Amino acid sequence: MNDIKLLGEDDFYDVMKGTVQPWIKSTVKSGYFESYDFTEIHYYYAIPENPRGIIVMVHGFCEFFGKYHEMAWYFYQLGYAFFFPELRGHGKSGGKLPEKDLVFVKHYEQYVIDVALFLEKVVDKVADRKLKRVLFAHSMGGAVAALFLEEYPNKFDGAILSSPMLMMNTGGMSNFVINLLHLYVIIFHRWKKLSVGQKHFDGVNIFDHSSCQSRVRYDYMFDMRCKDSDYQTYGGTYAWVLASLAADKLILQDAKKASHTPIFIFEAGKDHLVDKRGYEIFTSRDKNVRTYCFETSKHEIFNATEDVRKEYYRMVFELLDEYMGDSNE
Numbered sequence: 001m002n003d004i005k006l007l008g009e010d011d012f013y014d015v016m017k018g019t020v021q022p023w024i025k026s027t028v029k030s031g032y033f034e035s036y037d038f039t040e041i042h043y044y045y046a047i048p049e050n051p052r053g054i055i056v057m058v059h060g061f062c063e064f065f066g067k068y069h070e071m072a073w074y075f076y077q078l079g080y081a082f083f084f085p086e087l088r089g090h091g092k093s094g095g096k097l098p099e100k101d102l103v104f105v106k107h108y109e110q111y112v113i114d115v116a117l118f119l120e121k122v123v124d125k126v127a128d129r130k131l132k133r134v135l136f137a138h139s140m141g142g143a144v145a146a147l148f149l150e151e152y153p154n155k156f157d158g159a160i161l162s163s164p165m166l167m168m169n170t171g172g173m174s175n176f177v178i179n180l181l182h183l184y185v186i187i188f189h190r191w192k193k194l195s196v197g198q199k200h201f202d203g204v205n206i207f208d209h210s211s212c213q214s215r216v217r218y219d220y221m222f223d224m225r226c227k228d229s230d231y232q233t234y235g236g237t238y239a240w241v242l243a244s245l246a247a248d249k250l251i252l253q254d255a256k257k258a259s260h261t262p263i264f265i266f267e268a269g270k271d272h273l274v275d276k277r278g279y280e281i282f283t284s285r286d287k288n289v290r291t292y293c294f295e296t297s298k299h300e301i302f303n304a305t306e307d308v309r310k311e312y313y314r315m316v317f318e319l320l321d322e323y324m325g326d327s328n329e
Contacts, residue, residue, distance in 0.1 A: 004074060004077050004078065006074070006309065006310060006313055007070060009215070009216055009306065012070075012216040012217065012220070013216060013220070016069065016070070016220060019073075020070065021069070023073060023076075024069065027046050027076075028044050028045070028046045028072075029044070029045055029046065030042065030043065030044045030045075031043060031122075033117065033118065033121040033122055035088070035117055036113055036117065039095045039114075040094040041085055041086070041088060041094070041114055041117075041118065042085070042086045042091055042092035042093045043083065043085040043118060043122055044072075044086075045081065045082060045083040045084065045122070045123075046072070046076050046081065046082060047081040047126070048076055048080070048081065050079070051079060051080060051081040051127075051128070051131060052078070052079040052080055052131075052324055053080050053081070053131050053132045053134065053320070053323075053324035054080065054081045054082075054083065054127055054131050054132070054134070055075050055080050055081070055082045055083070055133075055134050055135075055136055055320070056082075056083045056084075056115075056118075056119070056123065056133060056134070056135050056136070056156070057072070057082060057083065057084045057136045057137070057141075058085070058087070058115060058135065058136070058137035058138070058142075058144050058145050059084070059086070059087065059090070059137075059138060059139075059140075059141050060142075060165075061103065061140040061165075061236070062090070062103060062233040062234055062235075063090065063091075063138075063139075063141075064086055064090055064091035064092075064224075064230075064231050064233075065084050065086060065091060066220075066221055066224040067221045068084065069220075070217070070302075072084065074313065075320075078317065078320070080320065081127055081131070083118070083122065083123050085114065085118045085122075087111055087114065087144070088105065088111065088114055089103050089105060090103070090233055091230060091231065096233075097192055097237070099194075099200075100229055100230070100232060101201040101229075101232045101233055101234045101235060102192070102194060102200075102234075102237050103233050103235070103236050103237060104191075104237045104239050104240055105240050105243050106239060106243065107243045107246065107247075108143065108144060108147055108243055108246070108247035109147075111144040111147075112144060112147050112148050112151060115145075115148050116148070116152060119155065132323065132324045132325065133155070133156045133157055134157060134158045134159065134160065134319075134320060134323045134324065135148070135149070135155075135158070135159040135160070135261075136159075136160045136162070136316075137159070137160070137161050137162070137164060138161075138163060138164075138300075138302075139162070139163050139164065139165050139273070139274070139299065141164075142161040142162065142163065142164020142165055142166065142265075143164060143165040143244070143247050143248065143251060145159060145161060145164065146161065146166060146251045146255075146258060146282070147247060147250065147251055149257075149258040149261050150251070150254045150255070150257040150258045153257075153261075154260060154261075156261055157261075157323050157324065158261065158262045158263070158264070158322070158323030158324075159262070159263045159264070160263075160264050160266070160316060160319055161263060161264070161266070162266045162301055162302065163266065163267065163268050163271055163273075163274055163299050163300070163301060164278075165248065165273070165274050166248060166251055166252065166274070166278030166279060166281075167248050167252070167274065167275040167276075167277055167278025167281070168244050168245060168273075168274070168275065169271075169272060169273055169275045170245070171197075178245060181196075181238075181242070182242055185239075185242065190238045191237065191238055191239040192237050192238075192239060193237060194235050194236075194237060195235070195236050195237055195238045195240070195241045198234075198235035198236045198241075199234065199235050201225070201232040201233075201234035201235075205219070205222055207219070211272075211273065211298045211299035211300045211303075212298065212303040213297070213298055213300075213303060213304045213305050214303045214304065214306075214309070217303045218303065251278075251282065252278060252282055255281070255282045255285035256285050256286055258286050258288075259288045260288075261288070262288055262290075262323065263286065263288060263289045263290070264289070264290050264291070264292070264319050265279055265282075265283070265289060265290070265292075266291075266292055266293075266294065266301055266312065266315075267279060267291060267292065267293040267294070268293070268297040268299050268300075268301050268304075269294060269295030269296060269297060270295075270296065270297060270298045270299075271297075272298075272299070274299065279291060292315065294308050294311070294312065296308060297312075
């Protein structure tokens with residue numbers, strides 16, 4: 001059942017343009033739901049005939065559905081329904097600042113509530129509630145997922161966290177400096193301004209310095225970003241940075257609360273965005289967590305070299321089988 005052909009570097013564009021994009025237009029549905037504060041959250045989903053289970057996908061910082069076209073197509077081919085909300089301030093969702101390339105959030109609880117309402121207002125309305133559910137999340141989405149699992153028990157039968165941001169790499173910034181930064185932001189009202197260390201979208205292709213090791217996949221996503229201003233989120237505001245640091249602290253503090261859900265964490269050995277100490281602390285406090293590290297991969301493991309991608313997807317598909325079992329039982 002899991003024997004599907006993964007795309008290589010040579011056939012990626014042909015299959016994406018000739019098969020996957022037409023499938024998205026004909027099969028994948030999209031819409032909006034209203035969150036607790038009237039923010040419009042955009043989403044996508046597709047349900048195959050006789051689905052084996054449900055996968056809810058939570059993306060990372062400055063990402064959008066286009067980055068996950070390939071993965072969503074694999075899940076669908078395997079017989080899984082997938083649901084993909086674009087988090088507030090990302091993609092076609094509301095919550096953007098006038099400078100649309102900046103990401104602003106007051107606190108991560110906003111993301112968590114959006115996901116909870118997505119389950120209630122979208123997933124529960126259109127999908128069979130008897131089907132088992134797995135939460136797949138990447139990077140910042142992994143932080144959102146961890147907080148969600150700690151706050152909402154028994155919503156998922158398993159979780160796959162890919163390079164989750166359980167501890168942001170601050171470049172060695174001390175707590176003292178972080179507290180000074182927080183004070184600076186409060187005094188000078190810098191919440192919605194571009195944070196130090198971040199940048200605006202400038203349309204420059206930076207594949208060689210990116211977290212991606214597959215050129216064709218980077219270019220596929222970057223082309224969409226260049227053509228649509230809704231996809232040009234690129235830099236974090238001071239509010240987002242401070243909210244991320246607060247979220248990481250809460251995640252590790254309450255890690256044990258997530259133990260009701262089996263969690264598998266994929267680590268990237270060459271990750272410069274995430275501090276691996278977060279994985280160590282989280283797994284020491286939640287005994288229901290397993291980890292695996294791809295030593296040669298950058299942050300985006302699903303966009304790594306071909307040998308890594310093949311092993312990564314093999315393990316992801318096996319985990320889905322394990323977590324879903326027989327969804328109709």
